[in-house]
Amino acid sequence: MEQQMTLLCDIDPMMDDVKVLTRCIIIWKSHAAGKPNQPWGLDVVLQDPEGNRIQASIKLENMNKFLAVLDEGSCYRIGDFGVGENEGKFPLLNHHYKINFYQNTSVTRVIHFDQNLCGFKFEPFQNFTSNRFGSIDTVDKASVSNCLFSTKLYLNEDIPEIVAFKQRYSENDGEYEKNHAISLYSPMKKEVTIEEFFAGAIKKMVGSIRESGYEYEAIMYAKVQKIHRENGWTYTGCNIRQFLKFLND
Structure with missing residues (x-):
């Protein structure tokens, strides 16, 4: 038995x-x-x-x-x-x-004992508008936040309950199915021009670095004249103190 x-x-x-x-x-x-x-x-x-x-x-x-x-x-x-x-x-x-x-x-x-594959438990809409939830109830609201690693988002999934809801909603005048789909946005890669990169910067020649009496951060824009093969596909670099010593010499 x-x-x-x-x-x-x-x-x-x-x-x-x-x-x-x-x-x-x-x-x-x-x-x-x-x-x-x-x-x-x-x-x-x-x-x-x-x-x-x-x-x-x-x-x-x-x-x-x-x-x-x-x-x-x-x-x-x-x-x-x-x-x-x-x-x-x-x-x-x-x-x-x-x-x-x-x-x-x-x-x-x-075997499945029902068709609720996602395990949804639906709440009346007025519970959301009136915020009638206890402090230990976990629900999905208009804002989404991670709940102890357990939050899960469904984007345009063919969930039977959601499909039925959208069908009922789209039957209203002025409503269309495409209004209830989330568009996945993939921003295009932006290429920054030299003018945009150096906007607001103060241009100085390399020789004027040693004339500075205080520390600051700088970006060097230069052309590589030679690559030392023994160092791989890199050029020999040094810190600013070594570089200033090189200029003085």
């Missing part, structure tokens, strides 16, 4: 031998600020068929094992995991607990 699945909202640390049926909504690697190439673990947001969500954490030593199994948008039956407090100053979800994956945690891919 197949074991009954537990809803994510009912998960409790005191429960034994719990199995859950979930969809993997998003995956991201946790890391220290400014060190994206040094992850300390993997984090996942899971959502069950009732729309309940919970965050799951995977330690570094088990990260590669579960990265090979988990895919965003796929559904899984998960068991043999731990449950701990959802601590932290800025929790991603308002669930009291988090799931911790162990080395022996079982993750079995199953």
Whole structure:
């Protein structure tokens, strides 16, 4: 007889031998600020068929094992995991607990239990205009900011809910489908002229450098007369003190 699945909202640390049926909504690697190439673990947001969500954490030593199994948008039956407090100053979800994956945690891919591949949970529009969200709720608003590495942007994706929304909106007079697509802007490379580069600069000849009695930053614009092959494709350089000595000599 197949074991009954537990809803994510009912998960409790005191429960034994719990199995859950979930969809993997998003995956991201946790890391220290400014060190994206040094992850300390993997984090996942899971959502069950009732729309309940919970965050799951995977330690570094088990990260590669579960990265090979988990895919965003796929559904899984998960068991043999731990449950701990959802601590932290800025929790991603308002669930009291988090799931911790162990080395022996079982993750079995199953068929999709619904068509909500992205795991969206839609809020009434008036909640946005009135800002009726708790301090620990994570939502997408008009302004976008990174939320503990878990923010994800969808640009012109063919998401069924979005396609249906744009279809309803475009049925209004004066609205067209192209009005609801984000244009990807790729700026052209600008070539700066010599006049633009030296705009506002004070032009001096090389010989006048030694007449300066104070330190300052300078840009030298010159023509390379000779390349020393033994130094590779470079020309011999020196610091300003050596250069001034050369001029005096």
